[in-house]
Amino acid sequence: PKIARSVEKFFKDYKVMELLRRCGLRKSEGIPLWSILSYIFSNVFPDRSMYMQQKYGKCTAGFSKNTYYRFMQNPHTNWLRFTILLAERIVNGHLKDLTSDQRADCFVFDDSPYSRTGYKKTELVAKVFDHVSMTYKKGFRMMTMGWTDGSSFVPIASSLLSSKNDQNVIGTTKKIDKRTIAAKRRIMAQSKGTDV
Template sequence: MIEQNQPCNQLPKEIKPAFEELHVLKHLKDAKINKKFGYTAAYLFQLVFVLLFHQKNWFRLLESNKAESFPGKDSVYRFLNHTQFAWRQFLLSLSAATVQKVGLLTSDNRVTAFIFDDSMFDRNRSKAVELLARFRDHATGAYYKGFRMLTMGWSDSHSFIPMDFALLSSTKSQINGTTDGIDKRTHGYKRRE
């Protein structure tokens, strides 16, 4: 009898125990990130997550000879850009659980801190990106198109766990506005505001 590969069985052996230990898919479900039909949210999340470790982008993966076994790019992009998914809630709950697990492994005498970082997110080649703005880089004095990326993380001076982030735009130097037709009750609209 030949064993079939399950579509959700795509995590490498090295990453699968971490996913199970941190209950990543449970946090995904608790943040109400789910789909009604087609590929499951867990499958699409794992697929995008594994791409980072293969050092491939979605376009190169679809050009490979295994492209017919993967979902189309439109389903992945719709999954990632869905305005009703609470991605911030997912990241915060996963990070909080991870901090608790790391806290058990470290000494009580170790100093912990929240770190806030404001850095540039350069998108100079972009033209039609939503909320794209023009900023001045204070380190070099040059102007760039893109966003300011505000990141909050937890650190115990040996490890860093990201807790939340925000891509900030400017209303004064904005190049593109928000997309029309977004429901004002969704998480995506609140994030844009």
């Protein structure tokens, strides 16, 4: 309940529902978006998935797993745009006022390996080069962009990168309507990191 109240306050303070509507999230009937989103955001803190909660009879969601998965797999929601807009609101609306004008702030880019052990059914998983161990690993490269003022760090955007070379892609691929956001993300996943 305390976590849910904090999530609710965060949603109101940063007008999260307005941002999501700007990013293509629509729901005309059934369970309200507010309920699904607050459950998903609150779920991050106890570190329990919906599956594990249902398995042990501790699921507090007022909706079925089908509703949850349909929401998470909606190919029309632009989650990348959402994280960018939300980070902009947090930085400009809250953190900039706490930072001295003399302190330099900057963008940080990180390209870390994200290994995937159960990769056979994971879409676009590839053999990617890990510059730390100097070996190829099965998984993705996680390209992350963030903002920092030296004290605070706010993640702005992230993208899982596969391989541009089809011979290195070992995961499955799906045919998706090229006009959707989901298809554009798949194209981005197979682009060069510097382009992304």
